[in-house]
Structure formats: C-alpha cells, structure tokens
Amino acid sequence: MVMETVRMIVESLNAEGESLIDRVMATVRNRISSRVLTPGARLPSIRAFATSMKVSKSTVVEAYERLAAEGLIRSRPGSGFFVAAPLAPLSLAEIGPKLDREVDPLWISRQALEADDAVLMPGCGWLPPGWMPADGLRRGLRALARGNAATLVDYGPPLGLLPLRQLLARRLAPRGIEASPEQILLTESGTQAIDLLCRFLLKPGDVVLVDDPCYFNFLALLRAHQAEIVAIPYQPSGPDIGAFAEALSVHRPRLYITNSALHNPTGATLAPLVAHRLLKLADRSGLTIIEDDIFADFEEMPAPRLAAFDGLERVVHIGSFSKSLSAAMRCGFIVAPRGWIEPLTDLKIATSFGGTGLSAPLMLTLLKDGSYRKHMEAVRGRLAKAMAETALKLERIGITPWLEPQAGMFLWCRLPDGVDAAELARKALARNIVLAPGNAFSHAQTAGGFLRFNVAQCVDERLFREIAELMG
Amino acid sequence: MVMETVRMIVESLNAEGESLIDRVMATVRNRISSRVLTPGARLPSIRAFATSMKVSKSTVVEAYERLAAEGLIRSRPGSGFFVAAPLAPLSLAEIGPKLDREVDPLWISRQALEADDAVLMPGCGWLPPGWMPADGLRRGLRALARGNAATLVDYGPPLGLLPLRQLLARRLAPRGIEASPEQILLTESGTQAIDLLCRFLLKPGDVVLVDDPCYFNFLALLRAHQAEIVAIPYQPSGPDIGAFAEALSVHRPRLYITNSALHNPTGATLAPLVAHRLLKLADRSGLTIIEDDIFADFEEMPAPRLAAFDGLERVVHIGSFSKSLSAAMRCGFIVAPRGWIEPLTDLKIATSFGGTGLSAPLMLTLLKDGSYRKHMEAVRGRLAKAMAETALKLERIGITPWLEPQAGMFLWCRLPDGVDAAELARKALARNIVLAPGNAFSHAQTAGGFLRFNVAQCVDERLFREIAELMG
Structure with a gap:
C-alpha cells in the first residue's frame, strides 16, 4: 500500500509518468521486434504487466492505447490486446536507406550478372570473358578429369x-x-x-x-x-x-x-x-x-x-x-x-x-x-593501355578521372557540373548500358556526381557517343 | 527536490532498490555485450548515469561496485570505472551448452572431414568415395573443358x-x-x-x-x-x-x-x-x-x-x-x-x-x-544390402536398431544398457574409429544411449570387433 502510494506520487509527476509509459511501450516494441510476441499473440493482461514492470495499471493502459494508435497492436473488446502488424521476413531492400532500385548497389550487380552480350557494362566489376584464361581452365579441367x-x-x-x-x-x-x-x-x-x-x-x-x-x-x-x-x-x-x-x-x-x-x-x-x-x-x-x-x-x-x-x-x-x-x-x-x-x-x-x-x-x-604469371602480365599491359585510352575518351566528353590509378581496371570519374549520376544511369539502362553511379559506393551519399568505369569494358566506341548524348 | 525525496523513499524500500540496482547493472552489461562500451572504455560518470537512468547516485555506485566485483569493469581511483574484460570474437563453441569437444557435432564433422584412409568412419554422413560416380564426373569435366x-x-x-x-x-x-x-x-x-x-x-x-x-x-x-x-x-x-x-x-x-x-x-x-x-x-x-x-x-x-x-x-x-x-x-x-x-x-x-x-x-x-538414374539404382541396391548386413552384425554385439528404415544409409541404434555413447565415441577415436554419438543429434540430450551408423561405412569387420571390445 505504501509502495502503491509512492508509485502514484511518482507517476503523477508528469515527466516521470511519461518516461514510465515510454518504458512500457519500448518493452512491448522490443518483444514484438524480437518476436517474443508474434503477430496474433495476446499481450500480457494489464494487471500482470503492471506488476511485472513495477508500474501502475493506468501506465500500462496508456502505453497499450498509444501502441494501438500506432497500429502495432489492436484491442479486441473483452479479450485484451493483440499484436497486429504481420512481420515480413528480412529483406535487404528494407534495411538502410531506401534507394531507387535501378541505382541501388545490389541492382547494379544483378543487372551486370543478368546482362546478355548486347549490353555494354562499363559499370561492372570484372573483366570481359575474352580477357580471361579460358584455355588454361580447359587444361585444368582435363587434368582434374584424369586425377x-x-x-x-x-x-x-x-x-x-x-x-x-x-x-x-x-x-x-x-x-x-x-x-x-x-x-x-x-x-x-x-x-x-x-x-x-x-x-x-x-x-x-x-x-x-x-x-x-x-x-x-x-x-x-x-x-x-x-x-x-x-x-x-x-x-x-x-x-x-x-x-x-x-x-x-x-x-x-x-x-x-x-x-x-x-x-x-x-x-x-x-x-x-x-x-x-x-x-x-x-x-x-x-x-x-x-x-x-x-x-x-x-x-x-x-x-x-x-x-x-x-x-x-x-x-x-x-x-x-x-x-x-x-x-x-x-x-x-x-x-x-x-x-x-x-x-x-x-x-x-x-x-x-x-x-x-x-x-x-x-x-x-x-x-x-607459369601460365598464370604470363596471363596476368598480359592483362596488366592490356589494362594500362585501356586505362589511358578510356581516360582520354572520357575527358573528351567532359568526364574527368579523380586520379590516375597506378594499375587495375577502375577509373573513378567526376561528371560535368549539374549531371546526376543516378539519373544518367537510369537513362543509360534504357539503352542497354549498365553504369555504376557514384552514390552506390557512398554510404554518405556524397558521390552523386561520380561514375565508376571499368576500362576493360569500355572498348566499344558507342559507349562514349551514347553517354555524351544522354548528358545532353 | 520533491522528486529526489520520492526517489529516496522508493529506493529505501529494499526490494525496489534491488530492482533498480539490477536495472542499472543490466544496462551496463547490455552496453558491453552490444559493444556500445568496448574494452578499455570509460563508463559514464556516476552523476551522469544516475540522471539518465533516473535513479539515485548511490544506486549507480552500488551497481558499479557489484559489476567490478564480477570482474566486468574495474575502477581506476580518481578517474572512474572502465570496461575490463576483453571481448573475444564470437565462437560457436561458446554458444549453447558447452560440450566435450571430442563428441560435439562440429568436431564429428571435422574428424570425418580430416580423416585419412586408415580411419573407419561409421559416424560420418556420406558415402565412401568408391560408391560415388567418379567416371561420370570425369566425363562431365571433359565436356565442360570443351564447352x-x-x-x-x-x-x-x-x-x-x-x-x-x-x-x-x-x-x-x-x-x-x-x-x-x-x-x-x-x-x-x-x-x-x-x-x-x-x-x-x-x-x-x-x-x-x-x-x-x-x-x-x-x-x-x-x-x-x-x-x-x-x-x-x-x-x-x-x-x-x-x-x-x-x-x-x-x-x-x-x-x-x-x-x-x-x-x-x-x-x-x-x-x-x-x-x-x-x-x-x-x-x-x-x-x-x-x-x-x-x-x-x-x-x-x-x-x-x-x-x-x-x-x-x-x-x-x-x-x-x-x-x-x-x-x-x-x-x-x-x-x-x-x-x-x-x-x-x-x-x-x-x-x-x-x-x-x-x-x-x-x-x-x-x-x-541416364547415368545418374542408373547410378542411384545401384546405390540403393547396395545400401539395402549393407543395411541388412550391418543391422545383423550390430544385433550380434548387442546394438539394436530403433527402427528398420525403408532406405538410405543411416541406422539409428540403441546401445546395451549402461553403455554411454559419448564415452564409447571417445575411446573409439583413440583407435581411429569416428563414431556419431546420439547426443550430438539431441538438443535435449536425451540420446546418450544411441549411435548413428552409416551402413555404407560399415563394411570392415574390424569395426564390430573393436566396438564389442570397447563396450566390454
């Protein structure tokens, strides 16, 4: 009885009462998100929950009402409160900032993985099949078959x-x-x-x-x-x-x-x-x-x-x-x-x-x-040449490399002022060109004016014409 | 001031005070386990934490002292409390009931995966290499090499x-x-x-x-x-x-x-x-x-x-x-x-x-x-034969199948009264025999008197002699 009185004093003080309601709401939310309470499950009775949370019944009532107003739970007159929202399975698309599907990172990967030969893929992260040592693999498979x-x-x-x-x-x-x-x-x-x-x-x-x-x-x-x-x-x-x-x-x-x-x-x-x-x-x-x-x-x-x-x-x-x-x-x-x-x-x-x-x-x-060493020597030479040529062609249409890489296949490039990479990538996709817009690489979304080019995938001249045209 | 008095009343009531101390301790533990506070990190000051948790300073002092006694945090006189225990990365061995490494499920897999030809593996979950269609694979690899x-x-x-x-x-x-x-x-x-x-x-x-x-x-x-x-x-x-x-x-x-x-x-x-x-x-x-x-x-x-x-x-x-x-x-x-x-x-x-x-x-x-269909027909026939033979040999040494499976490679068997499967598996391992003791399959640990046998791996007669000997 003393305790109950003390509780009433505490809860009547507004700030304190609010914080208790918040605590009860947070506990319920937590049980739902951790699936201790699943959709359709009945919430604890007001009396039981008040006892277990060491708060007054009116605090629990208020917390339940607010959660119901949010749509998270609903009341069935006479039988209590129930978890309302069905919980969908975990989808990556729903975690993190919601991006336009056409320019989100996974979509770029999927476009590139699904693309057929008619598609130009300067945005993809690997070498064209013709650059890879298929003959070595054939020899390796035959050796495996004999092993x-x-x-x-x-x-x-x-x-x-x-x-x-x-x-x-x-x-x-x-x-x-x-x-x-x-x-x-x-x-x-x-x-x-x-x-x-x-x-x-x-x-x-x-x-x-x-x-x-x-x-x-x-x-x-x-x-x-x-x-x-x-x-x-x-x-x-x-x-x-x-x-x-x-x-x-x-x-x-x-x-x-x-x-x-x-x-x-x-x-x-x-x-x-x-x-x-x-x-x-x-x-x-x-x-x-x-x-x-x-x-x-x-x-x-x-x-x-x-x-x-x-x-x-x-x-x-x-x-x-x-x-x-x-x-x-x-x-x-x-x-x-x-x-x-x-x-x-x-x-x-x-x-x-x-x-x-x-x-x-x-x-x-x-x-x-020794064939791997020779293969990579050839790839490096070919990439260096493609890097120089691609940089030049991009500069001509107003796209500027951020730096001159010592090696590799990637050129990280700044677009002309006012051109939005995501917008450009969207339009390019409609023309069978998969670009890699900068913000796909930027958690802070600070690279809206950048594109990543894979120089090994930039051999076709059509690419530069089309991009220049799309940038207007 | 009124609030502080009310708090003092509440906390002086013993049960309530304990529950507040528990809450503070749980909050700290939670921040450590969720790595909000990492090893070496300074804990919030007593005053600040009391305010944010809406409890008295003496509650926080008591909570910190208890956590220090547990070794989770330590105090540096004059400069406060710090997270003590270095947190090891997640290890599967530490989640769930701690099992004897020699009979835990992952260990059985690793023993079987690491075993050389001298090891008998009635406990393993796959067919011996000689049962598998290696020639088909060789043909498949050659076809791939030409593709x-x-x-x-x-x-x-x-x-x-x-x-x-x-x-x-x-x-x-x-x-x-x-x-x-x-x-x-x-x-x-x-x-x-x-x-x-x-x-x-x-x-x-x-x-x-x-x-x-x-x-x-x-x-x-x-x-x-x-x-x-x-x-x-x-x-x-x-x-x-x-x-x-x-x-x-x-x-x-x-x-x-x-x-x-x-x-x-x-x-x-x-x-x-x-x-x-x-x-x-x-x-x-x-x-x-x-x-x-x-x-x-x-x-x-x-x-x-x-x-x-x-x-x-x-x-x-x-x-x-x-x-x-x-x-x-x-x-x-x-x-x-x-x-x-x-x-x-x-x-x-x-x-x-x-x-x-x-x-x-x-x-x-x-x-x-059509070779896969024929291969599996042969495997099924061979397994049916091995199943009947193995069941018989096991019965002879007092090991009884729980049921007669319609097909497949597994026989789930009850050991004679008083024989502990884990103990038997441990001894067998010393003799180069990998067994699969029942409790590795039982979350409730109710299968201490069972072993799983793979009948395709039970062809060697030595196996039954050794097991009989080990069971005494």
Missing part, C-alpha cells in the same frame, strides 16, 4: 586443400605478409570470406567503418549483418586520418573494411605514412581491420599492405582469384591471426559445411604452372 | 543456370511439388540454402523447432544464428504432434526445420497423417517450415513431402546432390514461395556474390543423361 577419384567426389579437408594453402602462403611472402598455411582458411569466395569474418566479429548494431566511396557490396553485406555503417572520406593516399581518429573516439567501431592496394572504386593506393598512422590508431582503440586484397595481382608495384605492417595481429587479409582467373572457380581465402582459424572453421562448417569443392584443386593446377 | 568459354570464367546468373533450374523443376513434379524455375534459387550447398533462409527469416533470440534427434548441423547452424532451439521428440512416423502443438502455443516459434523423407539420423519416414496434422498446426500459428530433402534420391518409394501438401506457401523445400553425386560439386537449391526469391537473391549476392560456378553446368551434364 584422383576422391578429389572428384569427397568433401575437402575443413581448412581447404593443404598444397593450395602452402602455395598461397608462399605467394603472400613477397608482399611482406608472413603467414603459415595453418593461418589460411579457404572459403567459397572473397565475399564469403568477409561474410564469415563479419559473422565471427559482429553483433547487430555494431559499428563498422568503411571508406567513402567503397566497394558497394561491403555496404550490402554490412546491412545483411545489421551493422551500423560509418563512412570515412577516402583521399588519394588513403582514408582521411583526422576523420578516422574522430570516428574511433565517437563511434567505437568494431571493424574497418578496406582495400589497401587498388582501392575499389577509386583505384587509389594506400600511402605508407597513412597506413602507419591508421595502424597506430587501430592499435590504440582495439579495432580489427579486414584488408580485402582481391585485386592484388593487378598491381604493377606492390603497395604497402596493412597485414604486412601489422603482422596479422589485428589485420585480417582476404583474397580470391575471381577477378584474375575465373569467377566460376568459387574459391577465396582468409589469412587470420592464429587463434581465429579454429572457430572460423567451425563457423564455416556450420553455415556451408563443405569446402571449396573442385575449385581448390583446379586453382592449384592453374597457379602452379 | 563455352564464358561458362568457364564468368559469374553465373543471379538465380543460377536456367536449364538446371528447369530440370530441377521437372524432377520435383513426380514428388508432387509444383514449382516453376523462377521459384528455384541455386545455392552453393544444401547447408548454405538453409543458412540463407535462416538469415532471411530469423533474428537472434527467435525460437526454432527441430526434431529430437535431428541432423546435428542444424543445431550448429541455429547456434550461429543465435536462435533459441526447442526440440520435439521424434517418433517413427514423424514428430510427436502433441508436443509440437504445445511448443507452438508456449514458444511461438518462427520456424521448424526437418527432413520428411529419410529422416537424419533415424531413417524414419513421415506418415501422411502426421504430415497433414503438422501442416494444419503450422497454418494456424503462422509457422514457416524448412523441409531439407537432400536424401530424396535414396528413397525407394516416395514418401509424402510437406512442400507437396502445402503447395509452397509456408513450406520451403531444399535439396542438393552432395550425397548422391559428389560432395566436391558445390551446388544446392531452394524451392520457395514466389515472393521470396528476389530478396533471397539479394541476400545471396550480398553474402557470397556469385553463383555456383562450375558446379551448376557440371551438375546439369550429369543429371541430363
């Missing part, structure tokens, strides 16, 4: 084919990354590698730093993990260190995902000074960094790798050969601190069971002989 | 190779499942199919029903999704319908994952009556069901499929050919309600980008010609 039967029908070992992991370790050494084969875990793709790490490291609501602009699939992937994304402006020599330091102290992020060499989409290369500062900051605040290095073999001169400076303590390095050998050979890898491999392997088995199937032995065959 | 260059080097289309989806749709029809190719999404494995669906459907804390016993990787996968698992006793004709109905009303689950035909590990087959009741219950409570049908082609007589009865409204059907064609061919599929395919495809691109690589065209080649 060991168990390789053809069994699951591989949990970490992935040992000779391939040994070879990858040897390939990392010249870039200054010293890893034993036991620190390398094969995955089904570079994307799956990052996904597995996100599962391992993140909880919903964790803050993750990305570059602005960054590879658009990082944004889609992080949304799937319900991470909170904080974007750091990217400059020609790496992320803006001042902004990075501030983000660390304000947001306490768990993770930073970046490309050190041949940054996607800008083509920039991380400067040693920036790399060093970045690692010092990361060290101080316990930040983990994922260094996505899938364009490694496109480089002419090795740029500094965060994983090399750091010695794989807080930097995890990931790679794949989808861009250089074959996108149909599903195999990526994670190079991680020693203690991480065992729990990561458990997670891999739990979520995709097997290993990399036929891709690992095929990749081993292709990487072992 | 289209783009197939060898490109990402496939987002939903997966259309001719393969068409063929899968035709193969589903005789089982009563009517799906258009647009309702089929290719994935990298059966496990990845379920994982993708869990991502799509679940939030951490959602309740999921499984059978007890069930395929152990369901448990590992659901733990990775931080789902709350509720296990329903499985009987020879399907799940216990009474327990199922009760679980629906008590736990309000989001999902039920099961095998309809050739249940893993029991080899049981769902009876039409149970299937019908189950669907009626699911319908009433808005439950989604994942029907994992990867053993479909091992059946002699088609059992009822939930997806057939339901017409793909609330049942999602998944399959793969890892057990029947090759585990190295990474390709599974989801057959889902129409509206789900687009968001599922988005999720697939975000989390693993590409498609099924070379596996899809290879699988198409192998399924198209």
Whole structure:
C-alpha cells in the first residue's frame, strides 16, 4: 500500500509518468521486434504487466492505447490486446536507406550478372570473358578429369586443400605478409570470406567503418549483418586520418573494411605514412581491420599492405582469384591471426559445411604452372593501355578521372557540373548500358556526381557517343 | 527536490532498490555485450548515469561496485570505472551448452572431414568415395573443358543456370511439388540454402523447432544464428504432434526445420497423417517450415513431402546432390514461395556474390543423361544390402536398431544398457574409429544411449570387433 502510494506520487509527476509509459511501450516494441510476441499473440493482461514492470495499471493502459494508435497492436473488446502488424521476413531492400532500385548497389550487380552480350557494362566489376584464361581452365579441367577419384567426389579437408594453402602462403611472402598455411582458411569466395569474418566479429548494431566511396557490396553485406555503417572520406593516399581518429573516439567501431592496394572504386593506393598512422590508431582503440586484397595481382608495384605492417595481429587479409582467373572457380581465402582459424572453421562448417569443392584443386593446377604469371602480365599491359585510352575518351566528353590509378581496371570519374549520376544511369539502362553511379559506393551519399568505369569494358566506341548524348 | 525525496523513499524500500540496482547493472552489461562500451572504455560518470537512468547516485555506485566485483569493469581511483574484460570474437563453441569437444557435432564433422584412409568412419554422413560416380564426373569435366568459354570464367546468373533450374523443376513434379524455375534459387550447398533462409527469416533470440534427434548441423547452424532451439521428440512416423502443438502455443516459434523423407539420423519416414496434422498446426500459428530433402534420391518409394501438401506457401523445400553425386560439386537449391526469391537473391549476392560456378553446368551434364538414374539404382541396391548386413552384425554385439528404415544409409541404434555413447565415441577415436554419438543429434540430450551408423561405412569387420571390445 505504501509502495502503491509512492508509485502514484511518482507517476503523477508528469515527466516521470511519461518516461514510465515510454518504458512500457519500448518493452512491448522490443518483444514484438524480437518476436517474443508474434503477430496474433495476446499481450500480457494489464494487471500482470503492471506488476511485472513495477508500474501502475493506468501506465500500462496508456502505453497499450498509444501502441494501438500506432497500429502495432489492436484491442479486441473483452479479450485484451493483440499484436497486429504481420512481420515480413528480412529483406535487404528494407534495411538502410531506401534507394531507387535501378541505382541501388545490389541492382547494379544483378543487372551486370543478368546482362546478355548486347549490353555494354562499363559499370561492372570484372573483366570481359575474352580477357580471361579460358584455355588454361580447359587444361585444368582435363587434368582434374584424369586425377584422383576422391578429389572428384569427397568433401575437402575443413581448412581447404593443404598444397593450395602452402602455395598461397608462399605467394603472400613477397608482399611482406608472413603467414603459415595453418593461418589460411579457404572459403567459397572473397565475399564469403568477409561474410564469415563479419559473422565471427559482429553483433547487430555494431559499428563498422568503411571508406567513402567503397566497394558497394561491403555496404550490402554490412546491412545483411545489421551493422551500423560509418563512412570515412577516402583521399588519394588513403582514408582521411583526422576523420578516422574522430570516428574511433565517437563511434567505437568494431571493424574497418578496406582495400589497401587498388582501392575499389577509386583505384587509389594506400600511402605508407597513412597506413602507419591508421595502424597506430587501430592499435590504440582495439579495432580489427579486414584488408580485402582481391585485386592484388593487378598491381604493377606492390603497395604497402596493412597485414604486412601489422603482422596479422589485428589485420585480417582476404583474397580470391575471381577477378584474375575465373569467377566460376568459387574459391577465396582468409589469412587470420592464429587463434581465429579454429572457430572460423567451425563457423564455416556450420553455415556451408563443405569446402571449396573442385575449385581448390583446379586453382592449384592453374597457379602452379607459369601460365598464370604470363596471363596476368598480359592483362596488366592490356589494362594500362585501356586505362589511358578510356581516360582520354572520357575527358573528351567532359568526364574527368579523380586520379590516375597506378594499375587495375577502375577509373573513378567526376561528371560535368549539374549531371546526376543516378539519373544518367537510369537513362543509360534504357539503352542497354549498365553504369555504376557514384552514390552506390557512398554510404554518405556524397558521390552523386561520380561514375565508376571499368576500362576493360569500355572498348566499344558507342559507349562514349551514347553517354555524351544522354548528358545532353 | 520533491522528486529526489520520492526517489529516496522508493529506493529505501529494499526490494525496489534491488530492482533498480539490477536495472542499472543490466544496462551496463547490455552496453558491453552490444559493444556500445568496448574494452578499455570509460563508463559514464556516476552523476551522469544516475540522471539518465533516473535513479539515485548511490544506486549507480552500488551497481558499479557489484559489476567490478564480477570482474566486468574495474575502477581506476580518481578517474572512474572502465570496461575490463576483453571481448573475444564470437565462437560457436561458446554458444549453447558447452560440450566435450571430442563428441560435439562440429568436431564429428571435422574428424570425418580430416580423416585419412586408415580411419573407419561409421559416424560420418556420406558415402565412401568408391560408391560415388567418379567416371561420370570425369566425363562431365571433359565436356565442360570443351564447352563455352564464358561458362568457364564468368559469374553465373543471379538465380543460377536456367536449364538446371528447369530440370530441377521437372524432377520435383513426380514428388508432387509444383514449382516453376523462377521459384528455384541455386545455392552453393544444401547447408548454405538453409543458412540463407535462416538469415532471411530469423533474428537472434527467435525460437526454432527441430526434431529430437535431428541432423546435428542444424543445431550448429541455429547456434550461429543465435536462435533459441526447442526440440520435439521424434517418433517413427514423424514428430510427436502433441508436443509440437504445445511448443507452438508456449514458444511461438518462427520456424521448424526437418527432413520428411529419410529422416537424419533415424531413417524414419513421415506418415501422411502426421504430415497433414503438422501442416494444419503450422497454418494456424503462422509457422514457416524448412523441409531439407537432400536424401530424396535414396528413397525407394516416395514418401509424402510437406512442400507437396502445402503447395509452397509456408513450406520451403531444399535439396542438393552432395550425397548422391559428389560432395566436391558445390551446388544446392531452394524451392520457395514466389515472393521470396528476389530478396533471397539479394541476400545471396550480398553474402557470397556469385553463383555456383562450375558446379551448376557440371551438375546439369550429369543429371541430363541416364547415368545418374542408373547410378542411384545401384546405390540403393547396395545400401539395402549393407543395411541388412550391418543391422545383423550390430544385433550380434548387442546394438539394436530403433527402427528398420525403408532406405538410405543411416541406422539409428540403441546401445546395451549402461553403455554411454559419448564415452564409447571417445575411446573409439583413440583407435581411429569416428563414431556419431546420439547426443550430438539431441538438443535435449536425451540420446546418450544411441549411435548413428552409416551402413555404407560399415563394411570392415574390424569395426564390430573393436566396438564389442570397447563396450566390454
């Protein structure tokens, strides 16, 4: 009775009463969103809920009424309150800012993946099939057909084919990354590698730093993990260190995902000074960094790798050969601190069971002989030429590269003043041209005047004519 | 001042004070576990936190002191309280009940995946390599080597190779499942199919029903999704319908994952009556069901499929050919309600980008010609023989099958009274025998007296001698 009186005093004071109503409403919302209460479920009775929340019955009544007014619950006279809104399954399109489907990152990927030969795809992120070593793959497949039967029908070992992991370790050494084969875990793709790490490291609501602009699939992937994304402006020599330091102290992020060499989409290369500062900051605040290095073999001169400076303590390095050998050979890898491999392997088995199937032995065959080195030499030469030509043709129609990349396939370009990249991409799609508008890469939506061009996909002259025409 | 007095009255009442301290402690714990406060971070000042939590300063002091006593935070005299415990990344081994590593489900998988030829693996979940159609795969690989260059080097289309989806749709029809190719999404494995669906459907804390016993990787996968698992006793004709109905009303689950035909590990087959009741219950409570049908082609007589009865409204059907064609061919599929395919495809691109690589065209080649049908006929015959022989040999050493499966590779067996399966598995491992102890399949840990035998892996007579010896 004393308690009840005290409660009444407390609740009669308006601010306090409001905060209790809010607390009750928040509790109900929380139970609905966490599906403790599912659509159609009856809410606790007013009396029971008041007791369990240690508030008065009138507080619960008011909270229920407000939730009903919001449409989240509804009352059935005589029988109480029920959860109203059916909860749709998780759709990526509904998380994060709602974008126009035609220019959202996943849509660009899907357009490019679905496109037939009549479509020009300067916006896509890979080389045309004619640039890829199909003959090497044919030889590799024939070798596989002659090989060991168990390789053809069994699951591989949990970490992935040992000779391939040994070879990858040897390939990392010249870039200054010293890893034993036991620190390398094969995955089904570079994307799956990052996904597995996100599962391992993140909880919903964790803050993750990305570059602005960054590879658009990082944004889609992080949304799937319900991470909170904080974007750091990217400059020609790496992320803006001042902004990075501030983000660390304000947001306490768990993770930073970046490309050190041949940054996607800008083509920039991380400067040693920036790399060093970045690692010092990361060290101080316990930040983990994922260094996505899938364009490694496109480089002419090795740029500094965060994983090399750091010695794989807080930097995890990931790679794949989808861009250089074959996108149909599903195999990526994670190079991680020693203690991480065992729990990561458990997670891999739990979520995709097997290993990399036929891709690992095929990749081993292709990487072992000298043809891969020769193939990439040729690709680099061809890209350098295409880069110079494309830059020139773009300049002629008023589109200016942000920087001159040292290598790779991407040119990050500024459009003439007043031209909106998303609008241009929409119009281009109607003419069978898939462009990659800047804001697809920008979490902060600061790149509305940019496009990313893949120079290997810019050989057809029609492209420049059509874009010039569309820009009016 | 009035407020402060009221608060003091409230808090001086002991129970209420305790509950406020608990609330403050829970808030801090929550901020740490959600990484709003990371290791080394300074906690809010006592004054500030008291104001924001609307409690007295002494309540916050008491809460901080208790958390410090727990070792979660520590005080630095003069400068406040700090988060102490470094937070390890998410490890599957730490979620769910802590099991002896030697008998936990993931460990069984890893033992089996790592085992060399000297190891006997009656506990493993797949056929020996000699049972698999290696020659067919060799032919398939040679055909692929002669084929289209783009197939060898490109990402496939987002939903997966259309001719393969068409063929899968035709193969589903005789089982009563009517799906258009647009309702089929290719994935990298059966496990990845379920994982993708869990991502799509679940939030951490959602309740999921499984059978007890069930395929152990369901448990590992659901733990990775931080789902709350509720296990329903499985009987020879399907799940216990009474327990199922009760679980629906008590736990309000989001999902039920099961095998309809050739249940893993029991080899049981769902009876039409149970299937019908189950669907009626699911319908009433808005439950989604994942029907994992990867053993479909091992059946002699088609059992009822939930997806057939339901017409793909609330049942999602998944399959793969890892057990029947090759585990190295990474390709599974989801057959889902129409509206789900687009968001599922988005999720697939975000989390693993590409498609099924070379596996899809290879699988198409192998399924198209008549050799797969003949291969499976032979496998079924061979398994029926191995099943009868193994059952007999097991009975001789006192191990009794729970039921006589209609087909498949699994025998779920009761050990003699007093023999503990986990203990036996531990001892067997020391003798190079990988067993599958019952509790690895049992969320409720009710199967300590059971083992699952794979009859195709029980050809070596040594196995029965050794087990008899170990059981004493």
